[in-house]
Amino acid sequence: MATITAALSVTSDVTEYGIGISKTMTMTKAGTNTGLEKATGLVRKTLTSINEVDLLTVGSGTVTDVTSTVTAANKLYIKNINTDSSEYFTVGLGKASTGSAKENFDMADSNERSVELGRLYSGDFMIIPWSATATNYNDVFVKPSVATSMVIEYMVFYEE
């Protein structure tokens, strides 16, 4: 078993009294104190079109052996490492359109569900739990805002 920790710190003067977050989590298997043992490694991708593409496809590629039960405790880290403040990646869950148009936001379609989570602008990062339950539901897609070279890095920590 491995010990993997993620420490988040947020400092803000957005209110007169400020807001601070300082939180460390140890990544463990679902419902246990046993650490996660698997990781994809830090993946770096350069995207040169505005096509919406899968970054992670449940059950294939770098995450072929990821546990895909709904209660799994997988963790996903993604970072936009570009420097232009106006350029961003749209990150979402579900089926990627594979084209320049976004897949329709359609939570009723059981086969092609697609939902946008948020946008990572230059330097932004995110860390979320990832259920990886089913292809086309929990695939992770990204869509660059521009067709010039944009670089994204990501890593999955997961249960097997």
Add this chain to the structure above:
Amino acid sequence: MATTTASLTITSADLVGDALSLSSSSNLNKAGTTTGLDQTTGMAHVYLTATTSIDLFPILPASPAGQNKQSWVYICNKATDETHYVTITIANTIIGQLYAGDFLWMPWSQIAQYADIELAPSTAAAAAGIRVEYTCFHEGLTLPTSADS
């Protein structure tokens, strides 16, 4: 202009052959700018005793105030029992489970109605009671219209 800085460090001495250490830091800015986000919901702390799925932030209308703007969400499961978890959902799609001590940090697109971020305690967590903390830094969020007027 406010300055909000988020930093994340992921480390492990024994996951792979060499020590792993990833460090990231960024300022939270308004969409496409270098101007800092200037609004927040404040840090909320709730105690939940039912498995009912709840919206953490005001229900998004058809055209949210935060549409095409930037928002950041933090959610932390404050439970100490490792079997107690909460399920985080957006638009009827499960993002994942936060077990005791877990947190998430993610951008949030208030793109449209139904893109609300929802949370549901597990059965065991609800039975025991579970504490959750959450906040949102943003540049626009539609608040509910008063029903008293």
